Amino acid sequence: EVQLVESGGGLVRPGGSLRLSCAASAFTFSNYCMTWVRQTPGEGLEWVASISWGSTFIYYVDSVRGRFSISRDDAKNSLFLQMNNLRAEDTAVYYCARSLGIGNHYFDYWGQGTLITVSS
Amino acid sequence: QSVLTQPPSASGTPGQGVTISCSGGSSNIAVNTVNWYQQFPGTAPKLRIHNNDRRPSGVPDRFSGSKSGTSASLAISGLQSEDEADYYCAAWDNSLNGYVFGSGTKVTVL
Numbered sequence: 162e163v164q165l166v167e168s169g170g171g172l173v174r175p176g177g178s179l180r181l182s183c184a185a186s187a188f189t190f191s192n193y194c195m196t197w198v199r200q201t202p203g204e205g206l207e208w209v210a211s212i213s214w215g216s217t218f219i220y221y222v223d224s225v226r227g228r229f230s231i232s233r234d235d236a237k238n239s240l241f242l243q244m245n246n247l248r249a250e251d252t253a254v255y256y257c258a259r260s261l262g263i264g265n266h267y268f269d270y271w272g273q274g275t276l277i278t279v280s281s
Numbered sequence: 282q283s284v285l286t287q288p289p290s291a292s293g294t295p296g297q298g299v300t301i302s303c304s305g306g307s308s309n310i311a312v313n314t315v316n317w318y319q320q321f322p323g324t325a326p327k328l329r330i331h332n333n334d335r336r337p338s339g340v341p342d343r344f345s346g347s348k349s350g351t352s353a354s355l356a357i358s359g360l361q362s363e364d365e366a367d368y369y370c371a372a373w374d375n376s377l378n379g380y381v382f383g384s385g386t387k388v389t390v391l
Contacts, residue, residue, distance in 0.1 A: 196380070198326075198380075198382075205283060205369065205382060205383070205384050205385040206318075206320075206326065206369050206371075206382040206385070207382065208371075208379055208380035208381065208382065211379070211380070220378055220379050221379070222377075222379055223377075256325055256326070263373075264313070264373045265313050265314045265332075265373055266373075267314075267316040267328055267331040267332070267371075268316070268318075268326075268328060269328050269331075269337065271325040271326055271327070272325060273324070273325050274325055
């Protein structure tokens with residue numbers, strides 16, 4: 162069964178850094194594009210970043226561009242999100258999700274999420 | 282503030298139908314496909330409709346989607362208690378070069 166398992170969440174002070182990981186299993190990871198989506202507690206979903214197969218194309222929402230960096234290691238079936246200069250408004254549950262492409266594509270599997278709390 | 286607009290809530294009694302709207306614009310829904318996700322509290326979203334009106338394997342045919350112009354809709358017929366959840370529409374936005382989600386609609390089964 163396809164599985165996506167996020168890790169790396171926790172409490173961090175404003176201005177701090179955190180690296181999220183998403184471990185994939187039961188599918189050919191390198192054939193899929195991967196995305197991070199976040200959800201502020203009690204609020205809606207917000208797309209954060211996407212990375213294509215082979216890391217050829219990378220996209221970010223404006224609010225994180227320059228602070229967050231998405232990457233992948235196909236040999237380890239893993240997706241990452243390096244989060245720097247964190248702000249209170251980055252507090253959210255972060256989900257990783259897969260899709261066959263970027264753009265007119267959908268997320269057919271999602272991880273269970275990892276909570277990031279940015280607070281002093 | 283979400284790029285795609287959904288009503289905050291919708292409700293119906295068991296067996297009734299409910300329709301959720303998703304309003305977008307010329308750079309997203311008008312030119313790209315719409316997908317719908319269902320989310321129960323404390324859990325990850327699940328895909329319910331993709332490519333405007335396609336149901337993934339295992340999704341009951343009570344769920345249906347449609348799109349016209351800059352708007353899309355998710356209809357749930359024969360409402361069941363297990364359908365009580367939050368529903369989000371989503372699409373790629375060519376101007377923002379990213380995915381946009383709707384604000385979410387909480388469906389309540391009365």
